[in-house]
Amino acid sequence: MRVHLLCPGDPTQRTGGYLYDARLVQGLRDRGHEVLVHPDLPEALPDGVVLADGLLWTALGERGARLAAERPVAVLLHSPLWREAGPHARIPEEQALRRAALVIATSARTAADLDVASVIVEPGTDPAPPARGSGTGRLLCVATVTPRKGHDVLLEAVRRLRVPHELRCAGSLERDTGWVAGLPEVPGVRWLGELDGPALARELDAADVVVHAARYEGWGMALAEALVRGLPVVSTPAGLFDGRDPGCRLEVPPDDPGALASALERVLGSPELRATLRERALGVPLPTWPEQVAAIEALLRGCDGSGTRRTGRSPGPPARR
Known part of the structure; x- marks a missing residue:
């Protein structure tokens, strides 16, 4: 199968969406498919599935409307x-999405x-050893620094902490x-800036608590990585x-630095609570990348131009909404 992925900007960016796209591209290629990545819609697009x-x-x-009318x-x-x-x-946005034969x-x-x-295919995860931590009250936030991610709220919460921390x-x-x-x-x-995979893995391994203050988070790939490591x-x-x-x-509400500070103090001040959270995190079942790539592969094979729109969640039986 040939797949044309239309993906804007630098595909090596370390944000959730770009990381998802990159893992999908590599996973499909590993499964023997030809995947061509285009930063924009080419004037001439050879045969293949368009994603x-x-x-x-x-x-x-x-331009998208014309493409959707053709294939x-x-x-x-x-x-x-x-x-x-x-x-x-x-x-x-909804009008554009309704033109598609399939929304994932x-x-x-x-x-x-x-x-x-739409059909739901959550991001996958990779196996990783449990985090060792630093024992110094190290907090780690993994998020692009934009208003939606709530760093202003996080900084105010940290300013209020009365326990040792960094x-x-x-x-x-x-x-x-x-901003x-x-x-x-x-x-x-x-502020560490954008980290590559190995550098981020080292930060996660040395963290004692992962904190996230986003005003809206559709998924949270860094949070999934934290759970895999028992953080x-x-x-x-x-x-x-x-x-x-x-x-x-x-869990704390968005835009509430007081609630966030209180929760952080609870976790930082209680080894027992950290141990409980660690045990529960390690027990959360999460999909793997091979599973999710296979799910999308099946969906792309079925994207045959019939215009049928499906709803559900993958993996597992579809759940309609």
């Missing part, structure tokens, strides 16, 4: 664009955020430099946790 990243698909406008297109929806751009962008959402939360039928933030500082420049300086905080997690709501053991993390 468009939602970031690019909505922006294509009439079936599957769209990968990582996060609703209107959550970043504002409610005014919701209707155009990467979480049930993302799927429910748009009035478009905070390390891994994630690009280049997506919204104006970054306006963040306050807080003692004990280190205690303090987080605002995220799609990863929907339908999974509520005891695997401490």
Whole structure:
């Protein structure tokens, strides 16, 4: 099978959507398929299945409409664009997605955020040894530094902590430099920038607690990596946790630095609570990348231009919404 992936920007970016795309490309190639990656819609597109990243698909406008009229297109929806751009962008986004023969959402939360039928294929995970920690109260936040990720709330919460701690933030500082420049300086905080896979694995291994303060999180791939390693997690709501053991993390509401500070103090101050969270995290079943690549492979084979839109969750029996 030949697959044309339409994916804007630098495909090596270390964000959840780009990491998902990269793992899918490699996984399909490992399974013997030809995958061609295009940063935009080429004027001439050879035969093959077209899979468009939602970031690019909505922006294509009439070009996308013409393509969808000529051949079936599957769209990968990582996060609703209107959550970043504002409610005014919701209707155009839904209109663009309805042109696709198939929409693959990467979480049930993302799927429910748009009035478009979709199939859910969550991100996969890789096996990893349990984190060893540092024993110093090291907090780790893994998130691109943008308003949606809530670093302003996190910094205020950390400023209020009355227990020993340090905070390390891994994630690009280049997506919204104006926002970054306006963040306050807080003692004990280190900005690591965007890390490659091995560097991030080292940070996760040395962390004592993973913290996430996003205002909206469709899934949370870094949170999944934390659970795989048995790391205690303090987080605002995220799609990863929907339908999974509520005891695997401490959840706090968005935009509430007081609640976040209180939860962090509870975890940092209690070895017993950290041990409980560790045990529950390690017990959370999560899909693997080979499973999820196989699920998308099957969906792409079935994207035959019939226009049938399916809803469900993969792996496992479809769950309609």
